[in-house]
Amino acid sequence: MEFSHIFWTVLAWMIFWAVVGSFVTRRVYLHRDLDTSSAAFVGSMLGAATGPFGLAPLWMNTPEITRRLMVLPALGAVMVIAAAFAFADPSNNCVSNGSFVASQIVNGLILGIIYGFMALGLTLIFSILGVVSFAHGEFYMIGGMVTYFVTTVWFPGINPIVGILAACLVTFVLGALFERMFLTPMYEGKIERPVEYGILVTFGLAFTLQYFIQATVGANPVKAKRFVDFPRIRLPSVEDPWLIKTSRGNMELFDTVSISNPRFMAAVACVLVLLSLLYFLHRTWTGKALRAVSLDREAAAIAGINPDRMNMLAFALGGMIAALAGAMLVQAFSWLPQVGAIPAMRSFVIVVLGGLGSLPGAFLGGIIVGLVESAGTGCVPDAQKAASYIPAYGMMVLTLTLLLRPTGLFGRRFSGGAHGKL
Amino acid sequence: MKSWRISVVGLAAATAISAISFSGTAAVAASCPIKIGGLAPLSAPGAVGGGEAMRDAMLFAERDINAGGGVLGCDVKVIIADTEGLPEKASAIMEKLITQDGVVAVGGAYHSSVGVAAKDVSNARGIPTVFAETWNDTITGDKQKYIFRIAPLSSWASATLWQAALLVPNVKKVAILTENTDYGIPAAEETTKGLKSGGVEAVTFGIDIGTQDYSGIVERIKAENPDYIIVLATGEAGYNFAQQAADAGIGPQDLPFQAGQVALESKAWWENVPDGNMAFVQRIGTPVNLWNEKALKLNKDYKAKTGKGAIESYALEAYDSITILAQAIIEAKSTDGDKIVTALENISFEGTLGRIYFPYGTQKDPSVDGKGDEWWHQWPDPALTMIQYQKEGQDSTESPIVWPDAYKTGPAIYVKK
Numbered sequence: 001m002e003f004s005h006i007f008w009t010v011l012a013w014m015i016f017w018a019v020v021g022s023f024v025t026r027r028v029y030l031h032r033d034l035d036t037s038s039a040a041f042v043g044s045m046l047g048a049a050t051g052p053f054g055l056a057p058l059w060m061n062t063p064e065i066t067r068r069l070m071v072l073p074a075l076g077a078v079m080v081i082a083a084a085f086a087f088a089d090p091s092n093n094c095v096s097n098g099s100f101v102a103s104q105i106v107n108g109l110i111l112g113i114i115y116g117f118m119a120l121g122l123t124l125i126f127s128i129l130g131v132v133s134f135a136h137g138e139f140y141m142i143g144g145m146v147t148y149f150v151t152t153v154w155f156p157g158i159n160p161i162v163g164i165l166a167a168c169l170v171t172f173v174l175g176a177l178f179e180r181m182f183l184t185p186m187y188e189g190k191i192e193r194p195v196e197y198g199i200l201v202t203f204g205l206a207f208t209l210q211y212f213i214q215a216t217v218g219a220n221p222v223k224a225k226r227f228v229d230f231p232r233i234r235l236p237s238v239e240d241p242w243l244i245k246t247s248r249g250n251m252e253l254f255d256t257v258s259i260s261n262p263r264f265m266a267a268v269a270c271v272l273v274l275l276s277l278l279y280f281l282h283r284t285w286t287g288k289a290l291r292a293v294s295l296d297r298e299a300a301a302i303a304g305i306n307p308d309r310m311n312m313l314a315f316a317l318g319g320m321i322a323a324l325a326g327a328m329l330v331q332a333f334s335w336l337p338q339v340g341a342i343p344a345m346r347s348f349v350i351v352v353l354g355g356l357g358s359l360p361g362a363f364l365g366g367i368i369v370g371l372v373e374s375a376g377t378g379c380v381p382d383a384q385k386a387a388s389y390i391p392a393y394g395m396m397v398l399t400l401t402l403l404l405r406p407t408g409l410f411g412r413r414f415s416g417g418a419h420g421k422l
Numbered sequence: 423m424k425s426w427r428i429s430v431v432g433l434a435a436a437t438a439i440s441a442i443s444f445s446g447t448a449a450v451a452a453s454c455p456i457k458i459g460g461l462a463p464l465s466a467p468g469a470v471g472g473g474e475a476m477r478d479a480m481l482f483a484e485r486d487i488n489a490g491g492g493v494l495g496c497d498v499k500v501i502i503a504d505t506e507g508l509p510e511k512a513s514a515i516m517e518k519l520i521t522q523d524g525v526v527a528v529g530g531a532y533h534s535s536v537g538v539a540a541k542d543v544s545n546a547r548g549i550p551t552v553f554a555e556t557w558n559d560t561i562t563g564d565k566q567k568y569i570f571r572i573a574p575l576s577s578w579a580s581a582t583l584w585q586a587a588l589l590v591p592n593v594k595k596v597a598i599l600t601e602n603t604d605y606g607i608p609a610a611e612e613t614t615k616g617l618k619s620g621g622v623e624a625v626t627f628g629i630d631i632g633t634q635d636y637s638g639i640v641e642r643i644k645a646e647n648p649d650y651i652i653v654l655a656t657g658e659a660g661y662n663f664a665q666q667a668a669d670a671g672i673g674p675q676d677l678p679f680q681a682g683q684v685a686l687e688s689k690a691w692w693e694n695v696p697d698g699n700m701a702f703v704q705r706i707g708t709p710v711n712l713w714n715e716k717a718l719k720l721n722k723d724y725k726a727k728t729g730k731g732a733i734e735s736y737a738l739e740a741y742d743s744i745t746i747l748a749q750a751i752i753e754a755k756s757t758d759g760d761k762i763v764t765a766l767e768n769i770s771f772e773g774t775l776g777r778i779y780f781p782y783g784t785q786k787d788p789s790v791d792g793k794g795d796e797w798w799h800q801w802p803d804p805a806l807t808m809i810q811y812q813k814e815g816q817d818s819t820e821s822p823i824v825w826p827d828a829y830k831t832g833p834a835i836y837v838k839k
Contacts, residue, residue: 103641222690341632387636
């Protein structure tokens with residue numbers, strides 16, 4: 001960084017006014033008997049983005065806190081940091097190389113979509129069962145393993161959709177069986193500490209699955225063949241394909257952004273399945289029943305919904321979503337019995353960031369984490385450290401969010417025993 | 423009366439001291455079976471594939487030692503311990519091997535960070551340890567009495583990397599992808615220093631060993647426009663990066679590319695990196711055509727057991743780390759740590775890697791020959807070669823050795839950017 005003092009000075013100024021904004025805004029809103037749930041967040045973001053120039057009118061007028069009032073200062077703060085960075089390190093690729101920036105944004109989006117999708121399953125389980133599944137990463141791993149064995153070992157050349165469907169089926173059944181056998185005692189009052197029991201029993205499942213696969217399949221990395229090759233496309237012309245150029249394994253847009261085939265396919269599949277899931281939850285009776293249980297189990301039961309059955313469905317569906325992510329990514333990454341550990345950890349971060357139990361929050365949280373990781377990897381000046389800090393970038397966003405908005409982006413306060421909302 | 427009491431107390435004290443002494447030197451007398459510890463990463467985040475290869479090789483060592491009559495009239499039992507590739511686990515597992523399992527010596531180990539952490543425990547406990555695949559210079563550089571190594575030194579192995587890189591036509595800039603571990607960081611620093619001495623710029627990118635997605639870092643490397651890429655990453659990280667780089671147009675078929683050592687596992691390499699042809703890979707140990715009877719036999723058994731194309735160099739090292747300890751115990755005629763150290767310092771052992779010996783130690787300091795401290799208890803002769811995959815699906819043992827000239831079996835093919 002050529003002029004690091006610029007960056008650090010601006011950052012110190014932002015932090016100072018963010019802290020002042022956070023404390024004072026909350027007190028001002030409290031003093032005037034207004035809703036303070038998001039006051040600290042708005043105050044800190046406005047303070048970071050504008051300093052005293054934005055905070056003074058906020059404290060004087062104390063407007064109602066709308067979503068716009070939350071989003072705009074947050075974007076403003078990000079832009080001020082970006083501007084300070086640009087002045088401090090003008091030769092950085094993130095400042096001087098437009099195609100590099102475009103590539104990193106696309107990478108971040110694709111990564112974020114996949115992260116968000118993986119986290120959806122976890123949040124679905126939590127919102128219905130109130131259980132944080134520590135076996136989520138293992139469902140992801142099993143999804144990839146089943147797809148690999150079906151498409152590469154047992155039936156080479158078979159349509160990959162068969163492998164993906166097999167992965168979905170296996171994990172759905174596994175999830176349903178596990179829920180019936182091990183989680184039902186929680187709802188029947190047989191367990192004194194159901195939350196701790198849920199954590200421990202899913203931990204147990206995680207270890208069992210991981211070491212079962214290691215014992216039976218081995219620990220050498222495996223990988224499925226690319227499911228489909230891109231068709232050869234050169235647009236607008238073969239001589240000058242500036243718009244789009246594809247090879248079997250890669251797509252290049254605008255001569256700048258390159259996207260590998262497996263990641264593109266995975267992201268597209270994740271978006272399609274997300275839309276299907278939203279349709280299922282909002283347009284079908286079963287989906288509405290799931291949402292009803294997530295809002296109020298007792299009321300749902302009075303309305304004729306069997307909450308226990310919904311628990312089973314939610315756990316099986318949540319595991320299947322993770323498995324589907326694994327099934328799509330086994331063609332992109334080397335697959336091992338331990339491959340699920342890092343994605344699972346990231347899913348926990350995303351779910352808390354987005355708000356426990358919120359599907360839109362999980363998806364948006366995934367995209368935010370994907371973009372932040374991509375920005376960190378691409379822009380941190382020290383190349384030796386940029387990628388080493390990948391896990392830390394998401395944690396920093398999470399910490400900041402929890403400090404300012406403990407319920408996460410889309411979460412709500414839970415009363416005892418209540419769950420999230422879909 | 424008083425003198426009688428003094429005598430009784432003295433006798434009791436002497437008995438107690440004798441008892442303590444005997445229990446303290448219990449390891450000296452051989453109690454069957456003689457236990458030797460074998461360190462290997464068998465769980466994530468360690469390189470589990472490498473760990474399993476080492477475990478299999480160490481168990482073959484146990485089989486062969488016992489088939490040859492055992493040690494001091496006893497069978498040898500190799501107790502495999504999972505380090506998970508983590509230094510904190512390594513210290514704990516070394517402590518357990520010594521205090522609970524009662525091992526008299528320890529072999530194996532894959533990750534440098536494991537070696538760095540575990541050596542202090544075994545040295546403090548007086549248990550001779552021969553590290554198999556830990557490269558970090560400080561492992562022997564601390565000149566600890568009970569610590570030996572048959573893997574190459576990091577600084578020395580790095581010289582292979584940069585010397586081979588300097589041979590690449592028109593090379594001006596090299597991108598190094600390294601894991602941020604006790605193996606990767608010093609190796610990258612040494613390689614950068616060597617490249618600089620040859621007038622070549624190097625940019626280093628650090629990664630965590632568990633990283634799966636390299637899209638961001640690949641774009642960053644692309645933006646540097648390197649003429650050569652060197653990967654210093656163990657485990658599946660080496661596969662993931664190589665294929666993702668290939669997808670993005672900076673793989674082994676797009677520019678000269680030196681893959682991590684995991685590329686030596688040919689079957690896994692071609693499955694995980696289908697676009698990995700033309701990759702260069704550093705290999706430890708003599709070329710297959712120079713393998714001795716021991717190595718050929720082990721390779722045959724290993725292939726039959728694992729179904730792999732050939733035994734990996736770190737599996738050979740793991741095998742030798744156990745067999746040389748057994749030989750040292752035989753020569754020491756004891757399981758006493760000090761006697762085993764003396765035997766190791768004087769040993770000349772024909773292992774699968776060649777003749778293993780340790781010229782520097784308590785009897786001769788490395789400084790006598792103007793060598794650095796890292797040569798203490800260090801085998802000086804492991805062969806280091808650079809091979810290149812030149813046909814898709816090729817086995818690493820059949821790939822041509824392109825460097826150094828002493829072992830060269832074919833010319834390098836440098837793909838044009």
